[in-house]
Amino acid sequence: MHTYLGKKGKVLVWTKILVPPLGFEHQAPYLVGIVQFEDGQKLPVQIVDCEEKDLSAGRHGLKPNQKIEVVIRKIGKVKSEEVIEYGIKVKPL
Amino acid sequence: MKIQVKGVGLTKFGELWDKSLFDLSHEAATEAINDSGLTSRDIEAVFVANMLHGKLGSQDQLGAAVASQLNIKGASFRVEGACSSGGLAVHLAIQSLLAGTYKNVLVVGVEKMTDATLSEITSALMGAGSEEERKAGLTFPGLYALMARAHMQKFGTTKNHMASVAVKNHYHASLNEKAQFPFEITEEKVLNSPEICSPFTLFDVSPITDGAGAVVLSSQVGKGVFITGSAVATDTIGLSERASFTELAATKLASGKALKQAGVETSDIKIAEVHDCFTIAEILAMEDLGFCKKGEGGKFIYSKTTRLGGKLPINTSGGLKACGHPVAATGVKQIVEITQQLRGNAGKRQAKGVNAGLAHNIGGSGATAVVHVLQT
Numbered sequence: 321m322h323t324y325l326g327k328k329g330k331v332l333v334w335t336k337i338l339v340p341p342l343g344f345e346h347q348a349p350y351l352v353g354i355v356q357f358e359d360g361q362k363l364p365v366q367i368v369d370c371e372e373k374d375l376s377a378g379r380h381g382l383k384p385n386q387k388i389e390v391v392i393r394k395i396g397k398v399k400s401e402e403v404i405e406y407g408i409k410v411k412p413l
Numbered sequence: 414m415k416i417q418v419k420g421v422g423l424t425k426f427g428e429l430w431d432k433s434l435f436d437l438s439h440e441a442a443t444e445a446i447n448d449s450g451l452t453s454r455d456i457e458a459v460f461v462a463n464m465l466h467g468k469l470g471s472q473d474q475l476g477a478a479v480a481s482q483l484n485i486k487g488a489s490f491r492v493e494g495a496c497s498s499g500g501l502a503v504h505l506a507i508q509s510l511l512a513g514t515y516k517n518v519l520v521v522g523v524e525k526m527t528d529a530t531l532s533e534i535t536s537a538l539m540g541a542g543s544e545e546e547r548k549a550g551l552t553f554p555g556l557y558a559l560m561a562r563a564h565m566q567k568f569g570t571t572k573n574h575m576a577s578v579a580v581k582n583h584y585h586a587s588l589n590e591k592a593q594f595p596f597e598i599t600e601e602k603v604l605n606s607p608e609i610c611s612p613f614t615l616f617d618v619s620p621i622t623d624g625a626g627a628v629v630l631s632s633q634v635g636k637g638v639f640i641t642g643s644a645v646a647t648d649t650i651g652l653s654e655r656a657s658f659t660e661l662a663a664t665k666l667a668s669g670k671a672l673k674q675a676g677v678e679t680s681d682i683k684i685a686e687v688h689d690c691f692t693i694a695e696i697l698a699m700e701d702l703g704f705c706k707k708g709e710g711g712k713f714i715y716s717k718t719t720r721l722g723g724k725l726p727i728n729t730s731g732g733l734k735a736c737g738h739p740v741a742a743t744g745v746k747q748i749v750e751i752t753q754q755l756r757g758n759a760g761k762r763q764a765k766g767v768n769a770g771l772a773h774n775i776g777g778s779g780a781t782a783v784v785h786v787l788q789t
Binding site for chain 1 (some may be wrong): 562
């Protein structure tokens with residue numbers, strides 16, 4: 321995970337998932353895309369802190385080549401007795 | 414290469430709550446063996462294609478489980494390659510015949526999917542994706558939605574183009590009594606159906622299906638339909654690792670090899686069953702198989718060229734979209750459909766003047782591609 325921290329890049333393609341797999345039900349609908357970092361590496365990752373379309377003032381809408389940076393977020397749903405899993409997502413810049 | 418398709422069998426595709434996986438495999442296999450004119454004693458090996466039953470039904474060792482139910486004592490195998498399991502099993506069966514190890518073999522593709530919940534199935538299918546894709550909460554509709562987005566951005570493909578794939582395949586399914594959805598739909602219905610993952614709506618997506626298909630293959634050829642080309646190609650398991658999101662490189666590789674083996678050109682193919690797990694997948698298949706130029710697949714299908722009665726009928730069974738997609742059965746069903754078309758006994762959906770056909774089966778988001786060429 322640490323190798324991704326601080327990385328910046330752009331969104332190549334994205335989709336909004338309304339029918340999620342097990343463990344992601346509480347997040348749906350959510351945005352997932354393939355991003356390309358400045359070093360050329362590509363990664364499938366969730367896109368947070370934005371909407372698919374720019375619906376309200378002050379919110380980000382997605383467009384091709386939207387600039388993004390990596391953030392740390394909770395991954396999946398956590399039961400009370402389990403360790404909270406953190407991982408990376410990206411948010412628009 | 415000349416391997417005869419001696420017998421074919423297919424169950425009804427759909428939500429078959431009164432039938433178990435073994436009911437389905439037995440029904441399709443028995444029909445194929447009877448159709449071949451052979452008996453189960455003549456079958457020296459059984460190749461069982463299945464993706465999900467170990468996860469959803471707790472039964473592994475499906476090769477033996479299916480073969481013993483048919484009282485076949487010879488070799489038995491289970492073959493897994495996600496949604497291309499069926500095509501892979503046919504390919505392996507052919508290799509065993511070409512090697513001379515066996516003379517008559519049975520391939521059964523079977524899947525029992527509708528007993529699980531939607532999120533269980535969605536997760537189980539993601540076994541065919543990459544670790545990163547699972548972590549991101551991606552789904553198979555989601556992965557192909559990413560390809561659709563790329564195709565729309567690069568070539569101007571529209572939702573109407575994609576909808577025309579579903580409209581055509583539902584029309585074909587309306588002529589197929591084995592299809593899960595034997596009824597027609599309109600472009601408006603596709604566009605106005607609930608969103609699954611943008612830009613896909615419900616009717617861009619193939620269904621969850623129970624069903625089985627079977628073929629008896631033989632190296633002892635007589636008159637009939639023959640497999641003359643069979644090739645498999647592989648790509649990265651994860652979509653993001655590929656240079657392009659607007660083509661399936663494995664399709665190009667496998668079809669090039671299969672056509673070369675058969676000694677035919679793309680223009681010699683008169684009919685095809687292609688892997689339309691999502692509407693964009695049929696558009697990609699038209700381009701990557703060389704039936705039209707890259708970027709023009711949407712317009713090509715929208716023009717009705719690939720509708721029954723057009724120049725190149727595609728997915729006369731109804732495809733994965735409307736005939737249904739019991740994942741490991743699909744690749745075998747494609748061989749069954751092309752065989753029936755080349756025999757001239759496809760009933761109401763019979764295409765005219767077809768003597769060479771192609772079957773195109775994909776695993777995952779394009780990590781595996783299997784292409785077969787069939788001729789009379």
